[in-house]
Amino acid sequence: MTETYNANWHDEPTDYAQTGKLPRIRTAPPESALGSLNITAASADPELLDLPWHIALEEWPTESLAALPRGISRHIVRFAHLGGSVIAVKETSEHVARHEYHMLRKLQRLDVPCVEPVAVITGRTTPDGTELDPVLVTRHLKFSMPYRALFSQTLRRDTLTRLIDAQALLLVRLHLIGFYWGDVSLSNTLFRRDAGAFAAYLVDAETGELYPELSSGQREYDLEIARVNIAGELMDLAEGGLIEEKVDPLATSELIMDSYRRLWTELTARESFELGERWRVNARIRRLNDLGFDVEEYVISTVADGSRIQLQPKVVDAGHHSRRLLRLTGIDAQENQARRLLNDMDAYRADNNNLDVDEEISAHLWVSEVFEPIVRSVPRELGGKLEPAEVVHEVLEHRWYMSERQDRNVPMAEAVQSYLDSELRHRRDEAEIMLTADSRTIGLDGDSSFPDS
Known part of the structure; x- marks a missing residue:
């Protein structure tokens, strides 16, 4: 595959297929820093130069940071604004940063749910010439949350079970392509809502390796790491009184073993x-x-x-349902969201006597008469609460329960307004979960003012 770079940024060959290496981009340092930065990136982004790379990450000024909840990490991690998106910056060694950068790029090519790698930055120095650790830059996954941001006073057992099921599915997907994770944990995963369930995304790949195929021993060892790490994470929450008392951390950690093995057997037996x-x-x-x-x-x-x-x-x-929905409508959704929207699309086709109409034409009508009107009904100030596909799913569920309670077919417009007033307005923004200046950081002390999920 050929990587293309802005000619004004690089001084090395740009053809990845010929050289086997990504070009190293030479950039000018901030005026207050000595030396020069070396930035390895898939595409040149000059706005990277606006960040204070000459300052140790732990000491970055508040004006450079984006206030988002962080998971537990062995490294210093900070969030920052980059153009119209948010990036995560992690200080680590150059070898680890480059390994993880390339591994994440490989996983993206294989269509595995993971964060997007942006750059590796080395050559950082303070104004007095002191060397600073290299950093790995990844793009923050919009509408995603670390598991510790999914609770307030206590984490409910059913929510915890859904998280572990999502983690097991992610691990199965990784093992199917020959990826050995080596550090499976809830802390190394981000979660997005997926029509009542969760979709899990890999965040930390520094210990990961890709093989043509994994042995049963490698898979079982990864699974054992997951069980031990999840048990430790739950015991930590239990000590802080942050999970329901009836939750047994050790017994609950075994759920990933059962969930993983059931799914693996169904897929491969x-x-x-x-x-x-x-x-x-x-x-x-x-x-x-x-x-x-x-x-x-x-x-x-x-x-x-x-x-x-x-x-x-x-x-x-x-991604069976996601691919079908994308093919029919152009809507990119999580798997469970796609399944729910496809079911409604099929019901719409039957209710409107469109069974003889071409499926793609019927899908286009559903988008223009159901999906888009719901999305347009969400006021601008509520647009960051949930991603559009999740909003449509929740509206459809809300309408079904309203109709059942009232024993009538509730019109869509009435259901949408009821959902906006009684549900969505009271939800937190999951596009960017902003914290107040005096709030403690979720993931480091477990405190959160957010409602339970």
């Missing part, structure tokens, strides 16, 4: 059935689709006497 039960081939594929996976290829074989059939899914890709 060989299934055997009688020759007359060939319908089970399609049933297995439908179950995989319901889990959000596509079967790209499968192997069917018969035993010697021809009386039984064995089915083995060979390659599975995640």
Whole structure:
């Protein structure tokens, strides 16, 4: 793959395919700093030069920072504004920063849920010439939260279970592509709401490695790391009285083992059935689709006497519903959100006698008559509460419960207004969770003024 860079920024070859290396961008330092910065990035962003790289990250001035909740990290991490987005800056060694940068880029090419790497910056010095640690820069994932930002006084058991299920699904997806994480934990994961569940995104890849395929031993070791780390995280919360008393940290940490193994078995196990039960081939594929996976290829074989059939899914890709929704409507959503919106799209098609209409035309009508009107109904000041697909999902759920309670078919406009007044106005902004100047940082002391999820 060829990487393209602004010619005014680089002094090394730009063809990644030919050199095997990303070009190192030479930039001028801030006037107050000595020496020069070396910035390795996928694309040149001059606004990176406006940040105070000549100051140790722990001492960055408030005006340079974006007040977002941070998870627990062994490194110094700060958030900063970069253009119209927010970046996370982590001080570490040059070797670790470059390894993690390249690993995140590989995971992005493989369509794995993870944060976007922006740059590696080395050559940092203070005005008096003291060397500072290199940094890794990643882009903050909009509408995402560390797990410690999902509670106020106590973390409910059902919310915790949904987080662990999302973590297990992420780990399965990573293992399917041959990625060994090496440091699985809730702290190294970000979570986004996904139609009543959560979608998990990898944040920290510094211990990760990609292999053609993982052995069962590698997978089990990663799973054991997850169990131990999650148990430790939950015990820490329990000591602070931040999870329900009925939650057993050790027993709860075992949930990831069960969730992971159930999903892994469904995705990869060989299934055997009688020759007359060939319908089970399609049933297995439908179950995989319901889990959000596509079967790209499968192997069917018969035993010697021809009386039984064995089915083995060979390659599975995640994002079945997301891809279908994107193909039909252009809407990019999480997997559960996509499943919910597709179900409503199918119901809309049936309710409007559009079953004979081309599916793509019907989908376009649904977008223009259902999805877009709901999104446009959200006032500007509420636009940062939830991402659009989650808002539409919640409106559809809200309308269903209203109709059930009132024993009538509640009009969409009435349901939308009710949802805005009774639900959305009271939600926190999840596009950017801003903290007051005197608030403590979530993730370091566990304090939060946010309502329970």
